[in-house]
Amino acid sequence: MIYVKNASNKLVLVAINKWGKKGGTGYFNINPGLVEGWDRTDGRGFVMSIIREGEAEPKPYFVLSNSNIVIHDKDITGYGRDVEDSDHWIYPLK
Structure with missing residues (x-):
């Protein structure tokens, strides 16, 4: 599982790619103070995009x-x- 907590004072949008057929790859809104989880278990790692x-x-x-x-x-x-x-284990890609 990948968990993302929004500890900021603003809304953030988060998307995480997938390797399998299950799960969504669109952006999820995470309001301040909340946590979202993605069921991702592949050993290759994932790209997480944040806006x-x-x-x-x-x-x-x-x-x-x-x-x-x-x-x-x-x-x-x-x-x-x-x-x-x-x-x-978490690296910026830009």
């Missing part, structure tokens, strides 16, 4: 199937570590 309220361009990230992502107002963390940390 913050007020931003036009999506931001893609590579994440693994056991990810717990927290979206803050100015950054995104996984297991308490900043996604810019290149020694971790």
Whole structure:
């Protein structure tokens, strides 16, 4: 499972690709303080796309199937570590 929590003060839209036939790949609205989960279990990893309220361009990230992502107002963390940390399992793709 991939869990995404919106710890920011604005709505975020999140989409995660899939390798199998089950599950949706469209954007889900996540309101502040809420968590959404995606049933993704493939070992190849996934592309997670995030659009913050007020931003036009999506931001893609590579994440693994056991990810717990927290979206803050100015950054995104996984297991308490900043996604810019290149020694971790969530990477910006742009």
